[in-house]
Amino acid sequence: MSAGLSDAGHIVGFGTYNGRVQRSFLVTPVPEPGTVVLMLAGLDVVGGAARRLAAPSAINQSR
Secondary structure, eight states, X not given: OEXXXXXXXXXXXXXXXXXEEEEEEEEOOOOOHHHHHHHHHHHHHHHHHHHHHHSOXXXXXXX
């Protein structure tokens, strides 16, 4: 049975058998692969935009 979330975001709980607590557990959530892919794609877009803004343009170089 899940008891709740800790301050660090871990899932905490315990297991019972015949009404007595037998085991407690602490689980760290792991993001799904799709979430990681979207995050990396977003970072790539932001990095590309920053790179384009930081690079001198061809118009500025001709003056």
